[in-house]
Amino acid sequence: xxxxxxxxxxxxxxVLLTDEGKVYIGVYVxxxxxxxxxxxxxxxxxxxxxxxxxLMVMAAAKTALIVAYFQHLRWEPRILTYLYATSLFxxxxxxxxASYSIT
Amino acid sequence: MTETADSTDAHxxxxxxxxxxxxxxxxxxTVKRWLVTTNHKDIGILYILTSLFFFVFxxxxxxxxxxQLWTPGEGLLxxxxxxxxxxxxxxxxxxxxxxxxxxxxxxxxxxxxxxxDDLAFPRLNALSYWLYLAAGGLFAVSFFQGGSFEGGWTLYxxxxxxxxxxxxxxxxxxxxxxxxxISVTLGSVNFLTTIHTMKADGMGLWxxxxxxxxxxxxxxxxxxxxxxLLAAVYLLAADRIIASQYFLAxxxxxxxxxxxxxxxxxxxxxxxxxxxxxVMLETFQTFSGRRLVGRKWVIIAMVLIAVQxxxxxxxHMFLTTINLEIKTIMMAxxxxxxxxxxxxxxxxxxxxxxxxxxxNTPFLFNLGALVLFIIGGITGVFLGAIVLDYEFRGTYxxxxxxxxxxxxxxxxxxxGLYYWYPKITGRMYDEFLGxxxxxxxxxxxxxxxxxxxxxxxxxxxxxxxxxxxxxxxQIGTVGGFVLGASMFIMFYNFAKSLxxxxxxxxxxxxxxxxxxxxxxxxxxxxxxxxxxxYESGKLEYVDRSPDGGHEEAHADHxxxxxxxxxxxxxxxxxxxxxxxDVGPTGFEGVNTGYAAITGLGALALxxxxxxxxxxxxxxxxxxxxxxxxxxxxxxxxxGTWFFLYSDVVVFGAVISAFIFIRIHMGWGEYETVGPxxxxxxxxxxxxxxxxxxxxxxxTSSFTIILALVFAKHQHKKGMLASMTATWVLGLTFMxxxxxxxxxxxxxxxGPSYAIEYxxxxxxxxxxxxxxxxxxxxxxxxxxxxxxxxxxxDHRAIExxxxxxxxxxxxxxxxxxxxxxx
Ligand code: HEM
Ligand SMILES: [Cu+2]
Numbered sequence: 001x002x003x004x005x006x007x008x009x010x011x012x013x014x015v016l017l018t019d020e021g022k023v024y025i026g027v028y029v030x031x032x033x034x035x036x037x038x039x040x041x042x043x044x045x046x047x048x049x050x051x052x053x054x055l056m057v058m059a060a061a062k063t064a065l066i067v068a069y070f071q072h073l074r075w076e077p078r079i080l081t082y083l084y085a086t087s088l089f090x091x092x093x094x095x096x097x098a099s100y101s102i103t
Numbered sequence: 104m105t106e107t108a109d110s111t112d113a114h115x116x117x118x119x120x121x122x123x124x125x126x127x128x129x130x131x132x133t134v135k136r137w138l139v140t141t142n143h144k145d146i147g148i149l150y151i152l153t154s155l156f157f158f159v160f161x162x163x164x165x166x167x168x169x170x171q172l173w174t175p176g177e178g179l180l181x182x183x184x185x186x187x188x189x190x191x192x193x194x195x196x197x198x199x200x201x202x203x204x205x206x207x208x209x210x211x212x213x214x215x216x217x218x219x220d221d222l223a224f225p226r227l228n229a230l231s232y233w234l235y236l237a238a239g240g241l242f243a244v245s246f247f248q249g250g251s252f253e254g255g256w257t258l259y260x261x262x263x264x265x266x267x268x269x270x271x272x273x274x275x276x277x278x279x280x281x282x283x284x285i286s287v288t289l290g291s292v293n294f295l296t297t298i299h300t301m302k303a304d305g306m307g308l309w310x311x312x313x314x315x316x317x318x319x320x321x322x323x324x325x326x327x328x329x330x331x332l333l334a335a336v337y338l339l340a341a342d343r344i345i346a347s348q349y350f351l352a353x354x355x356x357x358x359x360x361x362x363x364x365x366x367x368x369x370x371x372x373x374x375x376x377x378x379x380x381x382v383m384l385e386t387f388q389t390f391s392g393r394r395l396v397g398r399k400w401v402i403i404a405m406v407l408i409a410v411q412x413x414x415x416x417x418x419h420m421f422l423t424t425i426n427l428e429i430k431t432i433m434m435a436x437x438x439x440x441x442x443x444x445x446x447x448x449x450x451x452x453x454x455x456x457x458x459x460x461x462x463n464t465p466f467l468f469n470l471g472a473l474v475l476f477i478i479g480g481i482t483g484v485f486l487g488a489i490v491l492d493y494e495f496r497g498t499y500x501x502x503x504x505x506x507x508x509x510x511x512x513x514x515x516x517x518x519g520l521y522y523w524y525p526k527i528t529g530r531m532y533d534e535f536l537g538x539x540x541x542x543x544x545x546x547x548x549x550x551x552x553x554x555x556x557x558x559x560x561x562x563x564x565x566x567x568x569x570x571x572x573x574x575x576x577q578i579g580t581v582g583g584f585v586l587g588a589s590m591f592i593m594f595y596n597f598a599k600s601l602x603x604x605x606x607x608x609x610x611x612x613x614x615x616x617x618x619x620x621x622x623x624x625x626x627x628x629x630x631x632x633x634x635x636x637y638e639s640g641k642l643e644y645v646d647r648s649p650d651g652g653h654e655e656a657h658a659d660h661x662x663x664x665x666x667x668x669x670x671x672x673x674x675x676x677x678x679x680x681x682x683x684d685v686g687p688t689g690f691e692g693v694n695t696g697y698a699a700i701t702g703l704g705a706l707a708l709x710x711x712x713x714x715x716x717x718x719x720x721x722x723x724x725x726x727x728x729x730x731x732x733x734x735x736x737x738x739x740x741x742g743t744w745f746f747l748y749s750d751v752v753v754f755g756a757v758i759s760a761f762i763f764i765r766i767h768m769g770w771g772e773y774e775t776v777g778p779x780x781x782x783x784x785x786x787x788x789x790x791x792x793x794x795x796x797x798x799x800x801x802t803s804s805f806t807i808i809l810a811l812v813f814a815k816h817q818h819k820k821g822m823l824a825s826m827t828a829t830w831v832l833g834l835t836f837m838x839x840x841x842x843x844x845x846x847x848x849x850x851x852x853g854p855s856y857a858i859e860y861x862x863x864x865x866x867x868x869x870x871x872x873x874x875x876x877x878x879x880x881x882x883x884x885x886x887x888x889x890x891x892x893x894x895x896d897h898r899a900i901e902x903x904x905x906x907x908x909x910x911x912x913x914x915x916x917x918x919x920x921x922x923x924x
Contacts, residue, residue, distance in 0.1 A: 077733065077736060087749070094366050
């Protein structure tokens with residue numbers, strides 16, 4: 001646990017508007033906007049694979065926000081992020097190699 | 104008060120024999136002690152004894168097999184009984200004996216080798232053990248549910264689906280494996296956290312003893328590999344219980360199973376071998392009086408092997424229809440992985456050549472193991488060549504190969520039991536009986552397994568063979584009985600020596616160097632009298648607490664909840680095994696008797712889990728040691744992360760199954776199931792429930808992080824309000840889900856309707872299960888928060904949040920993949 005000194009008499013509003021609170025609110029807004037704006041892609045006329053790519057990029061962006069801020073890996077030792085990436089890599093390998101094997 | 108113990112001549116400076124049976128634990132000769140203990144040494148003993156029980160169980164099955172093979176034709180067993188024997192023998196030996204006996208040694212020895220008081224999470228450790236035992240119990244029950252599984256330990260599809268193996272017992276086997284994997288996952292999280300954060304001050308990764316090194320690498324492989332197995336078993340259980348079609352459908356089927364199983368399976372063969380390797384490395388040093396030659400390179404080679412083990416799995420699929428390019432790649436990686444193994448073998452041989460060897464029993468077993476392993480490894484390289492494997496696949500050559508390597512592992516571990524027997528019991532085993540055991544064992548081993556090379560043309564798992572092979576098979580049968588009988592010499596030796604063996608002090612071996620030998624045998628409950636430290640370059644006990652007392656004097660060692668949780672889980676899974684009647688034609692109804700058992704188990708599980716959560720329990724801490732690269736990460740948070748990494752693999756493997764099936768079918772042919780997907784590339788009311796749920800879940804992620812912020816400011820109302828909001832949002836998610844699913848069921852489109860529906864239900868179902876589990880935990884946290892927790896210590900909220908955000912992330916991908924594309 002961080003050795004922070006938190007204001008323990010803060011009101012609701014004060015807690016929400018601390019620097020930390022503001023960051024989370026900002027991330028939340030960004031996530032909602034990203035989720036809603038998926039549908040713009042459908043109007044963009046980029047075809048199935050364009051849509052596929054677009055949606056996956058958006059999902060990756062949302063994931064990055066959640067991981068960096070809500071799971072606060074941004075402020076943690078890098079090793080936690082690397083290992084997250086390693087497990088992701090392991091399954092992507094399984095996915096890619098298994099799929100490739102039947103082509 | 105600074106006692107020193109020279110680590111090379113380690114004579115018991117662990118101090119007075121205080122607290123062998125501390126006031127925190129009932130005495131050693133009471134049943135209660137063994138039900139409530141959370142001490143790593145007790146759990147280690149429980150693991151070892153239980154695994155030996157399963158060894159005998161699996162061994163009896165092996166002898167049944169060998170008796171059947173005495174004659175070329177029909178014999179003692181029916182075809183069904185033979186199939187069950189072969190299958191159960193394999194599963195029990197690999198999962199319920201070989202790994203657990205190593206885990207037992209690791210439990211006992213690793214904390215001692217690294218200077219820790221216990222594992223990082225002692226109650227979790229007890230839970231791992233009890234879940235393992237309960238899983239074995241469920242396996243045993245399977246024989247009485249219309250028959251156990253008969254399709255081989257590899258559970259190859261489609262034999263593993265109800266169309267071909269309709270017995271309830273077969274489902275129990277899958278669920279028993281699932282339970283076992285849960286046990287393994289908890290154990291992995293625990294050992295990783297322990298080894299990475301609880302080493303004595305001054306001990307870095309490089310200085311760790313070799314056994315601890317091999318265990319560490321084993322556990323890392325386990326964390327990822329077993330997660331893939333969990334996913335595979337989850338899909339298989341779904342096929343068997345809710346009649347999904349993963350392994351019956353052509354698009355999934357045997358190839359999909361092959362990939363999922365062997366992605367786990369190849370690392371698994373090193374998982375069972377590595378701890379044995381660790382024992383070899385320890386004993387070779389101790390009994391040759393020489394430090395391991397090329398220690399650094401040995402460690403690097405082992406790390407390489409652990410990584411490479413995930414890159415070769417398709418050498419088990421050379422005879423399937425996967426393409427030649429990938430087969431060739433896998434052949435190359437397979438050959439590449441034998442290179443670091445060569446290095447290990449040479450390092451071991453060199454160490455022995457340079458040292459002065461003493462042929463005590465532990466050494467004999469490990470030397471034998473090395474010889475056997477070399478034979479097994481060489482025959483494996485044959486199998487790694489595609490062209491040769493066309494001949495060998497599915498024959499006794501394979502059987503002989505993997506018995507030489509795997510049972511070589513067991514051989515080293517038996518050596519380990521002899522090696523640490525004096526440490527664990529305080530008495531020396533009988534050396535003559537030990538050597539006799541080895542001689543008979545080695546003869547029996549080679550008779551039974553070498554004869555399998557001789558009959559290499561025989562197809563495996565079939566009991567009829569051509570009459571010309573009778574003699575070799577009979578040699579094998581005789582060898583099997585010799586091997587089996589030799590084990591009783593060990594059991595007798597250990598039982599007898601417990602009473603009459605000469606007493607030993609801390610260290611009976613002249614050249615042992617590791618820390619477990621520096622304390623009395625058996626070690627006192629709390630292991631150390633001071634705080635062990637390597638700061639000065641050798642093991643010392645330093646005094647850090649202000650009043651000179653023992654720092655962890657008040658650590659707890661007893662909890663009844665782990666055994667109760669495991670018992671409840673057993674009941675729950677037993678109920679699941681027969682809850683639905685799935686016949687050759689699919690889902691045929693719910694079995695109310697089994698449903699009642701499931702419900703009962705679920706209730707008991709809730710109760711016992713809450714009991715554990717409510718209990719005050721002080722686990723040991725290690726504030727000083729070297730934790731690189733995990734410095735500064737609090738241990739429960741680190742444990743949560745380790746768990747999440749494995750969960751990434753579980754979900755990833757399930758999603759991989761989906762991608763595989765979709766590609767196999769033809770990407771465009773696949774009809775996305777999500778609501779209104781029929782509306783094509785656009786639309787109005789498109790995928791509305793999925794979209795709503797996306798907003799709901801993202802919002803719940805936001806509220807749970809707010810709960811943490813409020814908790815940090817000790818703003819109780821804000822914290823409770825945010826947690827409650829999260830809970831309500833999670834519930835909303837599940838309600839929407841319910842309507843979405845119900846609509847499909849009403850339309851007659853259940854999991855067996857089409858492969859797309861199987862994939863849709865089973866994948867979103869796994870996510871739903873995660874949400875429900877999260878809601879249960881969160882309800883408990885809200886209750887605790889309400890009654891005053893988390894104002895000072897908000898770790899639980901933070902860790903829960905990490906999990907909840909992860910579940911959110913999974914949805915971020917499931918939504919487009921299952922509803923939009
Ligand atoms: C040293 C290098 C090794 C190589 C190159 C190798 C190669 C192979 C190959 C290619 C197969 C597949 C044969 C087939 O099914 O046709 C195989 C099977 C097997 N190997 Fe190895 N292996 C090695 C070491 C090990 C070790 C160390 C273990 C365990 C301790 C092991 C355990 C197994 C098992 C259990 C199977 C059979 C799986 C089944 O039931 O089908 N192998 N090996
Ligand atoms: Cu393999």
